[in-house]
Amino acid sequence: MKSILLHIDTDPCMEARLQVAMDIARAYDGHITCLQAVSYEVFAPGDFYGSAMAAALPKIREAAESFRAKVETDLTNEDVSWEWRYLDGMAEHRLLEQSALHDIIIIGPNDIGDPGSHRPSAMAGELALKAPSPVLVVPGDSDRMDVEAPVFIAWNGSPEASVALRAAVPLLKLAKQTIIASVAEPDEKERFVFPAAEAAKYLSRHGIDVEVVDLPRGDAKVSDVLTKAAQMRDCSMMVMGAYGHSRLAEMLLGGVTRQFLKDPKVPILLAN
Template sequence: MKSLLLHIDGDSCMEARMQVALDIARATGAHITCLQAVSFEVFAPGDFYGSAMAAAMPKIKEAAEDLRKRIEDDLSNEDVSWEWQFLYGMAEHRLLEQSALHDVIIVGPNDIGEKGKGASRMVGELVLKAPVPVLVVPKSTKRLDVTAPMMVAWNGSSEACVALRTATPLLACASKVFLVSVAEETDKQRFDFPAVEGAQYLSRYGIDPEIVEVLRGDAKISDTLFSAAQMRDCSMMVMGAYGHSRLSEMLLGGVTRRSLSDPQLPMFLAH
């Protein structure tokens, strides 16, 4: 991966995803594009004449400039190639617009201004609409060791195939790759693409993955996958996102939504 699109914002996960971007850039010789998007679309009930908006704009701009200076000062001490893009507008819109000539979008797990657990609307929009994969980095991430083992969550779907294919440059750096499927007692033949086909694809890139099938038991599939990754000391999990319609995931809950609500490690997502 040679071109990383990094979302810049003053949220609590900024340091974590900056570190991950730096780790990937150093390992692969990639260029980091730092994209800072500032929106003045502030909803102020009863602000018919825009007075609250006018008062907020200087403060928003000052905060954005302070953040830029702080991060640029840090980047100036790093041995990586980078550039800065400052754009007005909603972050997801600007990230989508700029993603076409990048290899991956790096974001945090929360929407702008929101904290705590809960699937991010912005991440969902990016995963579904961007022409490139999305790497979601939780706050707890200290670094991304690309030489550590990595895990691919495999359910035989076309989304899983896309995720595996687009993650191949990073998987090639890993010391070990696991293709992990979650089995249930009621399962029938459920794979459009058996795990062995995913393994054959990776083998053409010199990657010899281990195929693993774990029993779900009483746990949620997302929890089972995170446990499987942690047991194998994986630094990242690759997953095909929104295999069902996004509406059904929102209404009924799904593996993607539950995983994004409380990610336990960096998640490389593609649809």
């Protein structure tokens, strides 16, 4: 995790993901690329001649520069390597473009301009599906990230879960404990491509000791069962594959990824 791509925005979760990015950078002697993407799209019905947009542009630029100055001032007092990239356009597009030469993308749980909505983040979903790097979604109430704390792997035996597991290996090597947890449902287990024991065997080749657990679901949602188990073990993050079903099926029928992204309680590392 030497190269960290951090989404910069004025949302309430900004400070939390900045702190997490710095903790990861310190642990790996890494470098943070602070990406501030500013969209100048102003939707003004009836603004046929662009007068409303022309009036708004200076204010948008001024607000962006003011926020940049504040964050850069804070960063100059920290012991981490960083740089600033200011790009025009939608954040998810610019993050996706820049992700190819980064080891991890760190974002908040909400879409831009939609804080606290408890709706799944479309940006998080798009990046998890399309970016070549794993995406770490950091809730606003996260304090710091203890890289030595236990890490929780939400395992369903899918190829997507396997991709997320491999992407998390550098983080797992620093953790004092790794838990691979499956929600125990016989009908689900029959569809496992890779049993949890195979995942544990893979990690053992990287020198990572693993505890494998089956969690009874009962009447609760799978996301609630996994989140509670991770919190009980004081895990620093949860690792999971993103959208095991098609994205359309997830949107229409729901799904574990969608449930988690509605209101994440712990940082979630997503990959597909």
